[in-house]
Amino acid sequence: AAPYVAAIDAQAPRIVIVDLSADHRFDDAWYYGLPELTRARYAGQRRISNPGCYATAMQLALAPLREHLAGMPVCFGVSGYSGAGTTPSDKNDADKLRDNLMPYQLTGHVHEREASHQLGLPVAFMPHVAAHFRGITLTAHVSLARALADVETLRALYRARYAREPLLHVLDAAPWVSRIAGRHHVDIGGFALGADGRRAVLVVTLDNLLKGAATQALQNLNLALGFAEFEGIPVAVGET
CATH class of the missing domain: 3.30.360.10 (Dihydrodipicolinate Reductase; domain 2)
Structure with missing residues (x-):
């Protein structure tokens, strides 16, 4: 994903990117988007790394x-x-x-x-x-x-x-x-x-x-775009 991100950075830096590859999961300049654990760290970042x-x-x-x-x-x-x-x-x-x-x-x-x-x-x-x-x-x-x-x-x-x-x-x-x-x-x-x-x-x-990929990406997109975090995600009632 790195070459595509570089091209977007050069032409449209305000675009939101949610990267599902492993390229930026160790990059502290990117928000690491596991919301249940890192939600408090989200502060409007436009570059989001989706966890593995x-x-x-x-x-x-x-x-x-x-x-x-x-x-x-x-x-x-x-x-x-x-x-x-x-x-x-x-x-x-x-x-x-x-x-x-x-x-x-x-x-x-x-x-x-x-x-x-x-x-x-x-x-x-x-x-x-x-x-x-x-x-x-x-x-x-x-x-x-x-x-x-x-x-x-x-x-x-x-x-x-x-x-x-x-x-x-x-x-x-x-x-x-x-x-x-x-x-x-x-x-x-x-x-x-x-x-x-x-x-x-x-x-x-x-x-x-x-939850290991697409659902988590949607949570992160919702956060980045100002929607409710679980918008568009069917939320089931948990068993105990």
């Missing part, structure tokens, strides 16, 4: 625990093959994916670096591609600096952080990717706590083509 799909899931999974962490969080991700793009490869070959789970780039993935950069802490991420078309399941495993009393205390951190976010649904049960396909929101659930209260696990699901 996995990076969105990781940040939403880890942000409520940001001040409670001890050590590096570990995230295990599984995406439908639409996340592999349109260029033919093993990762979007239906025959090779049948009855299969395909790991790739198990260290240093660009979304690992993106989430680490935005959260301000190192995150370990292991991506995989599965045979379904769309949707991400991300399981986050974290060590906590202090023990939590019980799993409800863990869940309450997420309910409190995301209570006013209509696209973020905090569930009791573990979310299923089959239930998120074609939906604009994020499900967060499956909370578990180790016996010592210092090991926490949770699961995030989202549609990589929607």
Whole structure:
């Protein structure tokens, strides 16, 4: 996207650009548009970088625990093959994916670096591609600096952080990717706590083509153009 942005900058600098590529996600001159976490930083910027799909899931999974962490969080991700793009490869070959789970780039993935950069802490991420078309399941495993009393205390951190976010649904049960396909929101659930209260696990699901891309872009466009943030986005009532 960089050459196109340069051309627009030269000819029409007031045009709003929402860039869905990774080109500007590490550029502090651009607003990083994950509104549920960065809305307060939006101050009329015309250059907006749309987050990556996995990076969105990781940040939403880890942000409520940001001040409670001890050590590096570990995230295990599984995406439908639409996340592999349109260029033919093993990762979007239906025959090779049948009855299969395909790991790739198990260290240093660009979304690992993106989430680490935005959260301000190192995150370990292991991506995989599965045979379904769309949707991400991300399981986050974290060590906590202090023990939590019980799993409800863990869940309450997420309910409190995301209570006013209509696209973020905090569930009791573990979310299923089959239930998120074609939906604009994020499900967060499956909370578990180790016996010592210092090991926490949770699961995030989202549609990589929607909240991981287009829905988030529409939120950002709405903010930039002065519309209500959720204008044009069907907002479902969350389960509990």
